[in-house]
Amino acid sequence: MLCLPTDDWPTWLARARHLDSLGYAHLWTFDHLSWREYAGRPWMSALPLLTATAATTNRIRLGTMVASPNFRHPVPFAHELMTLDQISAGRFILGIGAGGTGWDATALGLPAWSTPERVSRFGEFLSTLDTLLTQPETTLSGTYYSASQVRIVPGCAQKPRLPFGIAAVGRKALALTARYGDAWVTTGASPTRPVEEWRLSIAEQWRTIEEECAKIDRDPGSIDKIFVAGGTPERFTSTVDTFANLVDELGKADFTDLVFQHPREDDERWNDPIEVVEQIAQRFLHGSAENSCVSE
Numbered sequence: 001m002l003c004l005p006t007d008d009w010p011t012w013l014a015r016a017r018h019l020d021s022l023g024y025a026h027l028w029t030f031d032h033l034s035w036r037e038y039a040g041r042p043w044m045s046a047l048p049l050l051t052a053t054a055a056t057t058n059r060i061r062l063g064t065m066v067a068s069p070n071f072r073h074p075v076p077f078a079h080e081l082m083t084l085d086q087i088s089a090g091r092f093i094l095g096i097g098a099g100g101t102g103w104d105a106t107a108l109g110l111p112a113w114s115t116p117e118r119v120s121r122f123g124e125f126l127s128t129l130d131t132l133l134t135q136p137e138t139t140l141s142g143t144y145y146s147a148s149q150v151r152i153v154p155g156c157a158q159k160p161r162l163p164f165g166i167a168a169v170g171r172k173a174l175a176l177t178a179r180y181g182d183a184w185v186t187t188g189a190s191p192t193r194p195v196e197e198w199r200l201s202i203a204e205q206w207r208t209i210e211e212e213c214a215k216i217d218r219d220p221g222s223i224d225k226i227f228v229a230g231g232t233p234e235r236f237t238s239t240v241d242t243f244a245n246l247v248d249e250l251g252k253a254d255f256t257d258l259v260f261q262h263p264r265e266d267d268e269r270w271n272d273p274i275e276v277v278e279q280i281a282q283r284f285l286h287g288s289a290e291n292s293c294v295s296e
Helices: 009-022 046-055 074-087 115-134 171-180 195-215 240-252 275-284
Strands: 026-029 061-064 092-096 138-141 146-150 164-167 183-186 224-228 257-259
Touching: 009 026, 009 046, 009 275, 026 046, 026 257, 046 061, 046 074, 074 092, 074 115, 074 146, 115 138, 115 146, 115 164, 115 171, 164 171, 171 195, 183 195, 240 257, 240 275
Parallel strands: 026 061, 061 092, 092 164, 164 183, 183 224, 224 257
Antiparallel strands: 138 146
């Protein structure tokens, strides 16, 4: 389940505990400094919010959808991630992408990175983060990021580190998914295709991951496939039957997880009936192995 970090803490906490009790596997939130028309409105910081949620829930896994390098350095970020993973007892998943060109990109008072620089930074960010979270001590000097005798102690609760779910569309980012990703995150959208062709986009992107995995002798089956409903023309949570059609289609494509936005009355993009949350849980999250890809 994907929830915007816009509500006050008591409201957020009640929703998180309810989703936990319903059996949803994951709770994700956006990692931005602000977002679209929500600029100037209440917007909580993702990592402190998820850390507090980890301390007040029992089972549900927690993740960023997706973390951005636009305003971060991997050294302090690695410390924060390790701490969150420890507090959650190994329930955290790092959803991460290359970052966009919106307000986050210039929030630190610097020009937005070009696309080639953003992709190059992303690769170095992932590599540095992976090293920081898996090695006892890190000293490195990169083009964009450096570290000197950094120790992330006691390390992640999950071994060898917490999982990376990498949001990727282009070839270079998909290659990074093959190298560093424990999961691939996609909406199916492609910058070179109309959104109506999202199904073809998914197949093409996954073939690229398979090709990149072959280059490094990695089994692509070791990478989970997370679909985020939202970049598609359909309203999949309008009814539980409509949702079931998507579950069936994604299951045939071997997706392991389906993430959808929690309904919101104040946003027309996601103002589907709130009852669908309980209906989906009742139909898909209570012991049906054939619907195992429904976890969010």
